[in-house]
Amino acid sequence: EPEVTQxxxxxxxxxxxxxxxxxVPISNHLYFYWYRQILGQKVEFLVSFYNNEISEKSEIFxxxxxxxxxxxxxxxxxxxxxxxxxxxxxxxxxxxxxxxxREQFFGPGTRLTVL
Amino acid sequence: AQxxxxxxIHITVSEGASLELRCNYSxxxxxxxxxxxxxPGQGLQLLLKYFSGxxxxxxxxxxxxxxxxxxxxxxxxxxxxxxSDAAEYFCAVDLLTDKLIFGTGTRLQVFP
Numbered sequence: 001e002p003e004v005t006q007x008x009x010x011x012x013x014x015x016x017x018x019x020x021x022x023x024v025p026i027s028n029h030l031y032f033y034w035y036r037q038i039l040g041q042k043v044e045f046l047v048s049f050y051n052n053e054i055s056e057k058s059e060i061f062x063x064x065x066x067x068x069x070x071x072x073x074x075x076x077x078x079x080x081x082x083x084x085x086x087x088x089x090x091x092x093x094x095x096x097x098x099x100x101x102r103e104q105f106f107g108p109g110t111r112l113t114v115l
Numbered sequence: 116a117q118x119x120x121x122x123x124i125h126i127t128v129s130e131g132a133s134l135e136l137r138c139n140y141s142x143x144x145x146x147x148x149x150x151x152x153x154x155p156g157q158g159l160q161l162l163l164k165y166f167s168g169x170x171x172x173x174x175x176x177x178x179x180x181x182x183x184x185x186x187x188x189x190x191x192x193x194x195x196x197x198x199s200d201a202a203e204y205f206c207a208v209d210l211l212t213d214k215l216i217f218g219t220g221t222r223l224q225v226f227p
Contacts, residue, residue, distance in 0.1 A: 004158070033214070042220060043159070043205060048213035056213035091158060104215060106151075106159035 002026040004107035006092050012113045013082055021077045021110045023092030032075045033093040033104060034067065036060070043091065049075065082114045119208055121218035128196050129226050136191040136221050138206030146208035148189040149215065150180055153203040162204075165189060176200070201225045 005024045013019050025032050034046040047057040049067050066078045075094075079086055089111050093104040120139045128134055140146060147166050151159040163174025170182040180191045189206060206218040 031213075035215075043207075043215075043217040045214035045216070050213075058214070093159075102209075103149075103161055103164065105161075108156070108158040 002105075004092055004094055004105050006090075006107040006110050008110060009108065010111045010113070012115065015084055015114055016081050019079050019082055019112065021079075021090050021092075021112070023075045023077070023107055024073050025075055025092065025094030026096075026105055027073070029094035029096050029105070031055075031095045031097070031102075032067075032069070033095075034077045035091045035093065035106075036088040037091065037109075038085075038088045046077070046090075079112075082112075084114050087112055087114045119206055119216055119218040121204075121206055121221050123221045124219070125222045125224070127224040127226060130198050131195050134191075134193045134196045134200070134223070136204050136206075136223070138189045138191065138218055140187050140189070140206075140208050142187075142208065142210065144210075145182075145184060146210050148180075148182060149207040149209065150174065150178070150189075150191050151205045151207060151217075152176075153205065153220075155202070159205065162191070196223075196225055198225045198227060 007022045032049045035043050037043045045058050047061045048055045064080045068076050089109045091109045092107045095102045095104045118141045122137050149164045150162040152162050153159050162178050163172050165172050165182045173179050178193050182189050203220045203222050205220045207215040
């Protein structure tokens with residue numbers, strides 16, 4: 001069964017460093033998302049991406065964040081200068097269509113720890 | 116304010132007992148409703164979803180959920196819980212924007 005994959009599973013970085021989280025969405029999906037979950041808190045939407053551009057972003061997704069689909073398979077989230085409060089689990093998701101109530105398929109997540 | 120509420124942070128049940136996890140939403144219109152499950156170290160897996168029509172929806176792993184418009188609720192149920200059901204359960208809504216809005220989750224613990 002097709003699935004969303006994410007690498008690495010755990011990333012440890014120093015505050016101020018840049019990190020890139022990688023995702024491979026399901027191959028025929030067209031819509032891509034990043035969510036994050038700070039420990040003990042709910043899953044929060046960060047950004048959605050379609051047709052090589054951001055379609056919606058939350059207030060969390062400030063200038064320190066960027067997303068890219070560098071090739072036909074990967075979807076990346078970059079944090080330019082990490083802060084302690086960026087420590088969280090980051091989930092990538094993809095969906096086939098943008099129709100009403102479309103299902104988003106989630107990857108296993110990348111746990112980011114900022115020291 | 117618009118929100119999704121899961122009032123139970125942690126629920127403990129015995130294996131074989133019935134289960135109901137609560138979810139309430141606060142939106143003007145009826146959103147599309149989902150229940151996801153997250154096992155330790157795993158991603159979020161869709162259990163079931165409600166779009167319209169029959170208000171009782173069946174999902175995977177023996178779960179079902181009932182949409183009650185009058186109560187703005189979408190509670191998840193299972194008649195007999197198995198030890199493998201221990202996980203975190205998230206209710207989510209889709210307001211026809213490009214995002215899911217999640218509740219805070221309910222952690223289910225199952226005792227043998």
